[in-house]
Amino acid sequence: MIREGYTDANGLKWHFAETGDVHAPATFFLHGFPEFSGMWKRVITSLGDHLHCIAPDLTGYNLSEKPTDLARYRTRRVVEDLASFIEMFPQGSRGDKKINLVAHDWGGALAWAFALRFPEWINRLVIINAVHPAAFQREMARNPDQAKASQYILDIRAEGSEARFAENDFALLRRSFRQVEEKGLLPPDELQEYRRAWGQPGALTGMFNWYRAMKMGPDKSAGGAGAPYDPESLIVRVKTLVLWGEKDESLLPGCLDGLDALVPGVEIRRFPQSSHWLVHEEPDAVAQAIRGFCAP
Numbered sequence: 001m002i003r004e005g006y007t008d009a010n011g012l013k014w015h016f017a018e019t020g021d022v023h024a025p026a027t028f029f030l031h032g033f034p035e036f037s038g039m040w041k042r043v044i045t046s047l048g049d050h051l052h053c054i055a056p057d058l059t060g061y062n063l064s065e066k067p068t069d070l071a072r073y074r075t076r077r078v079v080e081d082l083a084s085f086i087e088m089f090p091q092g093s094r095g096d097k098k099i100n101l102v103a104h105d106w107g108g109a110l111a112w113a114f115a116l117r118f119p120e121w122i123n124r125l126v127i128i129n130a131v132h133p134a135a136f137q138r139e140m141a142r143n144p145d146q147a148k149a150s151q152y153i154l155d156i157r158a159e160g161s162e163a164r165f166a167e168n169d170f171a172l173l174r175r176s177f178r179q180v181e182e183k184g185l186l187p188p189d190e191l192q193e194y195r196r197a198w199g200q201p202g203a204l205t206g207m208f209n210w211y212r213a214m215k216m217g218p219d220k221s222a223g224g225a226g227a228p229y230d231p232e233s234l235i236v237r238v239k240t241l242v243l244w245g246e247k248d249e250s251l252l253p254g255c256l257d258g259l260d261a262l263v264p265g266v267e268i269r270r271f272p273q274s275s276h277w278l279v280h281e282e283p284d285a286v287a288q289a290i291r292g293f294c295a296p
Contacts, residue, residue: 001048179277245277
């Protein structure tokens, strides 16, 4: 059974869903764009008998706080905010700070950054269709197809984009789920939950601010990727499982190239028939993979 709650952490109000015994290993589930904590409901319901599952609405989303200061959405700040949120919960029966972190899309970008900043906190990291920052910069620079696939970032960043994305009952946001809807995997009642989340006051601006605050992305010629940095400083030294839907239209397969150099010992499981929305398309397989990788 899913329980809902609120807490204050690092000066922000957080809404979250949770399942499982608070004495089980603490496992945090981070959603991406344009989703919210509800994306995890099938997975955390399945895992509640093995793990203490906590799925927050990230800053700017749904029922969590939506600061207007763009600086609150920069990587350093959202990592610090997540650390404060995690500290509000028991860390499991082992009595240490070791947690499991499961994340998709923008939640995955946050999880990669968290693992780089606080590797000692993490027992297991599970990434679902979210590219490592060094791999993203590389692909944006070398792969015109990836740069083209990322052009939607410019649309989201544009001034006044909130009004355009809200038009016609959030038609542009609903289009994001085309591959899922075509398979009949996003029932009307679930889609209505998304509409409610997007319609929360300030939610579209909060959601879009994650993109506005990011330091890399496509330029108008589909070639820009931000300032260069040393990939050696971005090696993730955490036991990591990557689950990847290969029909992802936003993050192309090249995003996985060379990942073992950036994440030594990484395990990659590919799903050839699934898309960016793997959690919706294969919830049972995703839950089984998480259970096998994270449960004691």
